[in-house]
Amino acid sequence: MVDLDKNTQEIKEFINASLNRFQEENGQPNSIGIYCCPWAGWLTTNYNIHKNIADTENNCPDFEFVEYDFLELSEWADEYETDHPEYKLNGSVIRHSHNAGDESLNERIFEYLKPIVVDFKEKHNFNFLLQMLDSHKVEVI
Numbered sequence: 534m535v536d537l538d539k540n541t542q543e544i545k546e547f548i549n550a551s552l553n554r555f556q557e558e559n560g561q562p563n564s565i566g567i568y569c570c571p572w573a574g575w576l577t578t579n580y581n582i583h584k585n586i587a588d589t590e591n592n593c594p595d596f597e598f599v600e601y602d603f604l605e606l607s608e609w610a611d612e613y614e615t616d617h618p619e620y621k622l623n624g625s626v627i628r629h630s631h632n633a634g635d636e637s638l639n640e641r642i643f644e645y646l647k648p649i650v651v652d653f654k655e656k657h658n659f660n661f662l663l664q665m666l667d668s669h670k671v672e673v674i
């Protein structure tokens with residue numbers, strides 16, 4: 534079982550470090566994409582300076598700086614590969630069924646990541662795009 538609450542601080546630190554490094558190397562972004570694949574266990578940061586989110590058609594791979602930083606969450610991928618993956622969040626256990634497809638897992642991880650991104654939006658006032666790979670879960674924040 535993966536306890537997602539244990540990853541929250543790591544994800545926040547990753548996004549913060551990536552943003553700081555990007556600003557030092559490239560200046561102020563006008564938009565930031567957070568792209569995630571929970572079943573493969575990764576999260577990337579993506580940045581625009583000249584484009585805006587609408588120019589990218591709400592698609593992180595179309596940002597100017599794609600996969601600027603990459604966070605590997607191997608325990609997520611390892612858990613997904615088990616017969617009956619379980620993810621714990623806020624004391625509740627999320628059981629994933631491979632037979633049902635990945636969208637339910639994408640939705641749950643999206644809802645887990647959204648407050649993290651909202652917190653960064655409030656602190657930094659950039660436009661953010663939160664997107665899950667191969668999913669309808671995408672939102673401008």
